[in-house]
Amino acid sequence: MTITLHHLENSRSQRIIWLLEELGLPYEIKRYERNPKTQKAPDSLKAIHPLGKSPMIEDDGEVIIETAAIAEYLVAKAGGKLGAPGDARGERLYTQYLHFAEGSMMPPLYGLLVVGRLGLLGLPARKPVGQMVTDLLVWLETELADRAYFAGDQLTAADVMMSFPLEACRSRAGLDERYPNLLAWLKKIHARPQYQTALEKGGPYAYA
Numbered sequence: 001m002t003i004t005l006h007h008l009e010n011s012r013s014q015r016i017i018w019l020l021e022e023l024g025l026p027y028e029i030k031r032y033e034r035n036p037k038t039q040k041a042p043d044s045l046k047a048i049h050p051l052g053k054s055p056m057i058e059d060d061g062e063v064i065i066e067t068a069a070i071a072e073y074l075v076a077k078a079g080g081k082l083g084a085p086g087d088a089r090g091e092r093l094y095t096q097y098l099h100f101a102e103g104s105m106m107p108p109l110y111g112l113l114v115v116g117r118l119g120l121l122g123l124p125a126r127k128p129v130g131q132m133v134t135d136l137l138v139w140l141e142t143e144l145a146d147r148a149y150f151a152g153d154q155l156t157a158a159d160v161m162m163s164f165p166l167e168a169c170r171s172r173a174g175l176d177e178r179y180p181n182l183l184a185w186l187k188k189i190h191a192r193p194q195y196q197t198a199l200e201k202g203g204p205y206a207y208a
């Protein structure tokens, strides 16, 4: 059966389009636009799931939320393609980064966004929250010193998960030439035809 992806423009949901392209699973996209003033998702997403967040997918009559959970579901459906590498270390790194993206990267990035919107009021928090992001980038840079991808020498769904936070860091949180390994990784994933097809299908996306 065809998977339906409920995709909010310009969002972390872009990763799931890329993953679906990599996995070669049949899918259709229902696109949603953000409110231009508040940047919030439209209420129509709440008709699919009460939280009204994207991404969500529908498959076989079931609604699945939360990007990493969706990624694991899709990898399993594709017979393990882009799943954990065969070795124990790769398996551990795969699980770690699958969760690190939303669990450790997104909270300070979201914090920076909120602090920025607060203007002068947010000023005292800008430096400490910015430092939280910098600490993550400095460590991630060392992680990619001896391997091409986050879980080893091959692309996995863990890289797909890490794409959005690192793209957000590149566009607004200090990921620059001081982090050559991270920039090389971004360049590599952006060059993939499946990534480019996903961009065409997803509509507006300000981070690639």
Ligand SMILES: N[C@@H](CCC(=O)N[C@@H](CS)C(=O)NCC(=O)O)C(=O)O
Binding pocket: 008, 010, 011, 012, 013, 039, 040, 041, 042, 052, 053, 054, 055, 065, 066, 067, 068, 102
């Ligand atoms: N941890 C969740 C976060 C979901 C989430 O917050 N999605 C954002 C897209 S970037 C959203 O729907 N925002 C619109 C809104 O909150 O109205 C996941 O990874 O699926």
